[in-house]
Amino acid sequence: xxxxxxxxxxxxxxxxxxxxxxxxxxxxxxxxxxxxxxxxxxxxxxxxxxxxxxxxxxxxxxxxxxxxxxxxxxxxxxxxxxxxxxxxxxxxxxxxxxxxxxxxxxxxxxxxxxxxxxxxxxxxxxxxxxxxxxxxxxxxxxxxxxxxxxxxxxxxxxxxxxxxxxxxxxxxxxxxxxxxxxxxxxxxxxxxxxxxxxxxxxxxxxxxxxxxxxxxxxxxxxxxxxxxxxxxxxxxxxxxxxxxxxxxxxxxxxxxxxxxxxxxxxxxxxxx
Numbered sequence: 719x720x721x722x723x724x725x726x727x728x729x730x731x732x733x734x735x736x737x738x739x740x741x742x743x744x745x746x747x748x749x750x751x752x753x754x755x756x757x758x759x760x761x762x763x764x765x766x767x768x769x770x771x772x773x774x775x776x777x778x779x780x781x782x783x784x785x786x787x788x789x790x791x792x793x794x795x796x797x798x799x800x801x802x803x804x805x806x807x808x809x810x811x812x813x814x815x816x817x818x819x820x821x822x823x824x825x826x827x828x829x830x831x832x833x834x835x836x837x838x839x840x841x842x843x844x845x846x847x848x849x850x851x852x853x854x855x856x857x858x859x860x861x862x863x864x865x866x867x868x869x870x871x872x873x874x875x876x877x878x879x880x881x882x883x884x885x886x887x888x889x890x891x892x893x894x895x896x897x898x899x900x901x902x903x904x905x906x907x908x909x910x911x912x913x914x915x916x917x918x919x920x921x922x923x924x925x926x927x928x929x930x931x932x933x934x935x936x937x938x939x940x941x942x943x944x945x946x947x948x949x950x951x952x953x954x955x956x957x958x959x960x961x962x963x964x965x966x967x968x969x970x971x972x973x974x975x976x977x978x979x980x981x982x983x984x985x986x987x988x989x990x
Contacts, residue, residue, distance in 0.1 A: 729832025755832030776965035782945040799907025806842040809894030827868035834870035855879040858975035
């Protein structure tokens with residue numbers, strides 16, 4: 719019997735590999751994000767996890783970015799007052815992702831393998847849920863809008879409604895040759911912008927005449943992975959580590975977003 723296991727296979731294989739691991743007696747699993755490429759069998763695997771008394775954690779390492787850790791703190795302290803609106807933006811040219819692999823043969827290029835920018839860049843949905851709570855409704859427009867030789871969507875724009883009352887937008891793309899990744903928050907008492915690539919944070923408060931800054935440029939990308947794996951192998955993983963239940967929520971937002979786009983409607987999202 720294996721006590722702990724890491725599953726980092728293509729997205730479409732995640733659930734079958736979790737199932738195999740559970741039947742093999744594994745009690746603690748680190749599953750690469752997202753948990754699957756659709757909601758098929760999610761309830762079945764969830765029941766099996768409960769039956770086996772296992773813990774499944776999802777690899778949303780961006781939660782361990784020092785900038786997002788600081789944002790979490792500021793939101794909890796209500797440093798910006800009531801959160802009114804948020805915008806998450808990320809774009810990077812797909813052929814540059816894995817220089818040693820033909821992008822046309824990658825998982826990202828294939829629907830059956832679980833590719834597409836909405837699943838690949840699901841970090842943004844996860845951290846918005848982590849920071850601001852449940853999303854109750856979504857509208858979306860996504861599609862293949864470039865000359866990239868892929869069958870999956872390369873662009874996605876979502877409009878979100880949160881249970882807390884704030885609204886949000888999310889832009890994802892495979893197209894930007896100069897990578898961009900940032901979060902912008904507007905509150906009743908100030909505003910904040912986090913640049914996840916430059917690794918700096920600037921926020922303005924109505925209680926201060928000067929902007930506040932937080933620079934963490936010495937923080938390396940690999941530090942996130944070391945932090946999340948250290949948390950996973952610890953005897954008592956923290957709430958910072960994404961649970962299976964939280965992973966289900968982010969996947970469901972993506973599934974509902976795709977339906978919203980194809981049906982040209984706003985989709986309601988259950989918090990369960």
